[in-house]
Amino acid sequence: MKIIASALVxxxxxxxxxRYPAYGGIIAALPLVSLLSIIWLHLQGENAVILSxxxxxxxxxxxxxxxxxxxxYIxxxxxxxxxxxxxxxISGWLLFLFVQEIVIKNVKNIL
Structure with missing residues (x-):
């Protein structure tokens, strides 16, 4: 059921x-996957701590x-x-995550 519902979305x-590229992009930017995942996790019995x-x-x-x-885009x-x-x-995404992790660790050490 999860796979079918997700595939339909x-x-x-x-x-x-x-048909409408700009509107499709706006809709694709909606947190559909995130919300579907939260709903599926909830329906599978995960508690609020896991969901948060x-x-x-x-x-x-x-x-x-x-x-x-x-x-x-560029x-x-x-x-x-x-x-x-x-x-x-994807390369930029991985690099960004790596740098973000370093920044977060350094900020935590400073605070």
Missing amino acids: IGLVTEIAR KFALGVLAGFPATAFLLGIV SLQKSLNLFAAIGLG
Whole structure:
């Protein structure tokens, strides 16, 4: 059931994006996967502590995801191949997460 519901959401967003790219992008930016995951975790009996830790993890990953999308956008604007743009975006995402982790550890040590 989870797979079917999730696939339907992805299919619907993709179809909207095909017809209306800007609106599809806005809808894709909605936290659909995060919310679906929270709902599935809840339905599987996870408690509020687990759900809140998951939500915090999503928040921690958000800046890196925005960075990834920025790289993909710029790469595509510069006529880079889609898969190269995605590869650069994922590389930037990993680098951003790495740097973010170092910054967070250093800030915690200072405080």
